[in-house]
Amino acid sequence: MGAVAPANAILLAAILFGLGLAGVLIRRNLIFMLMSIEVMLNATGLAFVAGGARWGQADGQVMFLLVLTLAAAEISVGLALILLLQTRRPTLDSDVGNRLKG
């Protein structure tokens, strides 16, 4: 059974994190931004598991479980906020109707 080297997993996590970050910064659709945040958080989860494997510690997996639950909590708050805004103005584009400026 070929085990994945922790270094490769950390590299993959870095790539995923970069994709998620780019998604939040580039995408203008709020749902996609939310998804990109989710990708970022899961990438860090992978990095934690890889780190735990490298040092033979359970802390990494514990942290992954925490990240998983917190990401769920975060997304539920985010979706509620998007829904709230959606009932006030019928668009998901984050640039349209930006009333607070300065």
Added chain:
Amino acid sequence: MNWTLALPEIVLSVSGLAILVFGVLQRRDPTQVCSLLTLAAFVLTGVLVLLAPDGIGYNSVFVGDDFARYMKILSLAGAALSLILSMDYNRREGIGRFEFPVLLLFSTVGTMVMASSENLMTLYIGLELQSLAIYILCAFDRDRLGSAEAGLKYFVLGSLASGLLLYGVSLVFGFAGTMEYRGLQAALSASAEIPTGLVIGIVFIIVGLAFKVSAVPFHMWTPDVYQGAPPPVTSFMAGAPKIAAFALLLRVMAGPFGTASHQWQLLIELISMASMLFGALAAIPQTSIKRLMAYSSIGHMGYALMGLAAATPAGMRGTLIYLAVYLFMNAGTFAVIVAMRRRGRPVERIADLAGLGRTDPGLALAMAIFMFSMIGVPPLSGFFGKLLVFSAALQAGLPVLVVVGIVSSVIGAYYYLRVVKVMYFDVATAAFDRPAASVSLVSAGMGLVTGLFILLLGPVSSAAQAAAAVLFR
């Protein structure tokens, strides 16, 4: 296991849950009662914090020491002041719901957990608990588009910051093999060469926390969110969460990453300088008092970071005193902003303050004290805060930082003095609605604290000294 370490947090969380259940079960509107209960819970927790023992517990993820105590008392005070402001504001705006004090309470629990973190895990949990509650609070005035937008904006940028911070934590864990502060400190001082991955991790953590304290260049959300959120929420956001984020910055940077200070010192220095200058320059064209306060808060965070950039016990003490001073000035200023109402509607332009010196001399005097204190005029509290961080930075050999600080103070004086000029020398317009007794109490009380801070300087300074000493064990 010494579980009494976290007794204040446990009591506060349980009372939050109890107040929530109580509120749901009431048939009549329970907002007022729930707010008062929450206030009582804050006071009780404050007493428990002062009595809580020192030590490390819960499998070394949680610590009780003088530093945690100082930060917890400050954030409880900030939360209680904002709650008092919110009671009247929410009732008049018709957004009085009993969830408001409960959410404020849970956010405060988050700030307290952050102050007591002894492990990067606890740091993240506390940060998320605190942020998630604030996202909802920002959007609390849900029928106003600005409030909902502020909530969403803060949510997107706040979760981005949390993500960056978490990634930093994962890198630190991946390269150091531990998340405990003591373990990290040992690992860092043992190795001659710090791995690049670890340095990148530290930078990510600094960036995440800089977002939370709204330091330049991570400040973009601040003016919009400050303007959109209801003012009592803004006064809370400018207080307790920033204090908690500073608690983390100080604890993490001075403790585990203290031996690597030459790696991050320059970064903090640059952030501090940029915040001070940007806060001073960008505030000049503002016409809304809430936006003005947002830029002023960015600037103040720059001054507070100056003490951290010095990376000495004196610098940390300066930062701690600066934070206490800022908390009280800020709560008082927001009490005045909450009192700015005409014919039952809130107003927020600086021009709306015209002639306040004649229509409401007491409120105008309080506002003038806060503005002069923010400039740093002796003998008001802001002067001592600035004096301590400036002298610490000078001693640490950072004269450029001090020069930038003095220049931006002078620029900042322009827009603070403009508020005073509008209040006393412009033609008076209609008087404000009569503010509630609770709001007047906060503005007068904070005015006294700010004006007579010289009497409090001794105790605050010795508490800050003890707190800073803990960081350099």
